[in-house]
Amino acid sequence: MAWMKRAHSIYRLLFRREKVEAELDAEVNSYFDTLAERHMERGMSPEDARRAARVQFEGPEQVKEKVREVRVGTMIDATLKDVRYALRMLRKNPGFLAVAVCSLAIGIGATSAIYSIADAMLLRPLPVPHASEVIAITPVSDQPFSALNLVSYPDYKEFRDRNRTFEGLAASSYSFFGFAPNRDTLPRMKFGMVVSGNFFQVLGVEPTLGRGFRPEEDQAVGRDAVAVLSHDLWVSEYDAKRSVIGEKVWLNGIEFTIIGVASESFTGTDQFLRPALYVPLAMSPALTNTNNLDQRQVRWLSLKARLKPGMGIPQAQADLSAIAGVLRKTYPNIDGNLRVKVESQFEYQLHYSPPTMAFAVMLGILALCVLLVACANVAGLLLSRASARAREIAVRLAIGAGRISLVRQLLIENLLVAILGGAAGLSFAFAMVKFFNSLPLPTDIPIKFAVQLDSRVLLFTAIVAIASTFLFGLSPALRSTRPELVPALKAIDAVTFKRRPLWGRNLMVSAQVALSLALLTISGVMVQGFGVQLAQGPGFRTNHLFLMSLNTTLVRYTDAQKKLFFEQLLEKTRLAPGVKSAALASAVPLAIGNSPIGIVPERHQLPRGQESISVFHSVVSDGYFETMGVTIVKGRSFLESDRQNTTPVAVVNEQLARHYWPGQNPIGKRFHLRNANGPWVQIAGVARATKVLSITEAPLDFVYLPLAQNPQPQMTLIAESKSPDATTLAPVLRHTVQQIDRNMPVFDVRSMADLYENRAVKTPNMMASIVAILGFMGLILTIVGLYGLVAYSVSRRTREIGIRMAIGADRKSVSRMVLKQGFVLGIAGVSVGLVIGILACRAIASSAFMSLGNPGIKPFVAVSLLLILTTMGATYLPARRASHIDPMQALRDE
């Protein structure tokens, strides 16, 4: 029960204020009563006695105040003394300090850096007031990217007007704008949002300047040409001048009036995309020349709502499900399968991009492993230090030091280590975050991977630092203040004589070996997998190609103009100097902007409630497969003869053909486009699968559609150069575009080699190197931990080894004995680690987003050997020291 008493005293120390005050009162009263009693014993009357006592007692309040001062003073004194003492002890042991601080720095740094990445990707709440009330509404579909599940405008209106659970429901859609601050300047492409009139009200965004939209401003189509600028755009384009309100701006050639500037903190409703400006939804028909506002089948809006006070997600879900039920009945042909999901913004962010999420979770787990290894190291160090200091502590206990003060003393030492480790860890994390932010994203869309160390990250670091040292420091501290005094004073290791083997530390070191083996095998398998994938290539040409994107919406073309423009562009580009071939595509593989489309293969039974299968797609011109170097394995590619009025055709990739027509010839097979009511499309050819989103993915189903049959507003021009340096085409292509339309803005201008390098090579290399860095950090920590353990046990066994040598053991057998200890620990760790590593690699391989192929046995063998060798290396030094023990010296040293 000793620990209970101790815990009670610590509790009193921290929370006893009121109790102590009461006790002081009682003590003063009792003193007073005793004085009075004494006077009465000398024959005074009770009243006289009390009066005399009062005179003697110079004001009880002053006395109490003095006592309080004394108490606070001694506590501060004691703490300062402890801190000074702790600093002295730490200075005396620079090795311990260095190892402990480095271990913590690595563990905490890695965890904080990973946390800030996870924060940037998933955790950070929306930058709006009372963000927890804002929820996301997405239709349920089979494709897992929440950002791609959208709602039509007529359906939005029903949800907005019929719901009873929201303060307001806002809709928005991303859009490109040809932005010109003056009528005659060349428009530049800006990325912005078209939003419902209540958007700023629902989100609670207060404008820096001017005002947000009013609900009536998205009522009449094309009436209110007003725009709200983002704070960033206001600063970069208008030098933050306040007279900007009321100024005109030309978007896609239409004159808009600037009515407001959003607040600086509001960066949009997405953690990656940063819109530069906002316009009302009712302006989108004018801006794009297509009116989607009355099209129930066109789903293009994402919805955010603010809950009424007292309403929760379940109520909102029930409410919206009921509305969706009505829509299903009223519009069975369009909304027959409509189901909506109400989720918090956090859940929405989790579903935003499953591959990113999977990677973030994996990194998080690995970083935690590193932190665990680091903490195990510090704990091990503290334990062995505690044992080494057993004598000092025993002496201090013997001369009457209180246990609480000793524990406090040890904890203060730990806290100092934690503070130093935390500070070092933070600078380390800061460096890593800087590195992440320096990685360029290859697109003109203002995507910001805003990794930052904010107050929440700092708090996280502080908690990790303090919790880890206290957790691992308290038990050694308590244990070392409870030694058997006699043996400790006799300078004999108390623990040895209690025959307590070092189970805890052995286990910790083995676990460290196991964890770092697992980390290293995972990174080994990843590196090997990426290597294989990169060697196999993405399935398309990556050199000699130059890319340039164009959006006809930005200059408000009619459908006929669009068609003509792209035809002219292709024709002129093919004739331009230095161009070998050219094609157009709505989505370039590995670039940002690949999106899925629904298909329903003929005679394919869809699961209940699902209206189509989503597959990634690209709308391409004739000549695409030739320019991109994608092999057609069966049938034909698109031809100029595929026109608007001929049979709708498609090229699918092998993966899709195998998926839906296994063992059959897919040529001539049909599918419905979009949903079961969509047009029939006939498969004309089968192409070899290419990578779509990342180089590491398993082959995805893919559909190519001909541009002539599927007009698009935005296309990317892909030109193959004759010279090896594709960038020489840049001025040629710009000139070609200008010849057709001087006002057409171009964006995402870059070579395919550059895109491939950034998206395919750098990203997976970065992932693999992060995992590898974590693995090596784990390994270094493990070596330190193992070395510490073995060295400690050798120092403890000095006497035993001395006896062994005195009775005839030679140096070799002694060093063999020590090496064996490290070897056993290493092997135990390696075997457990192999199991973990194999399971982890299986888990990674089974997630569809990371196809690493069959890793084979090589990485496992290599990493196991590496670890066994390092464990042997870490034990070698202590073993050598053991074999150089002088038996006479060891036995005399008592």
Add this chain to the structure above:
Amino acid sequence: MAKQAELLQGTLDLLILRTLELRPLHGVGISERIEQVTRGVFVVGPGSLFPALHRLAEKGWIEGEWSELEGKRRVKTYVLTASGRAQLAAEKRNWQKVFTAMNRALAEEF
């Protein structure tokens, strides 16, 4: 009655520890005992006694315990701890040194 002497800095602590060395006492007891053994030279009122007692308790040299006084009232009795005993021994030695040194210094004059 002799004039009350001013207490030297630190002397009170030594006096309290010494008083408690013989047996545990409550506050009034300590004060009376000091007055008695120093023949009234030192009179320790609650104003200096209380802070001193609490300071010594914080340092862990003495411990206060509540006990019944002749079955009537509860009083707080102070006991010397092991470390208090060690401290007392140290202070006694120190005092001896100071005492001899002072005496020698003063004796020189004659």
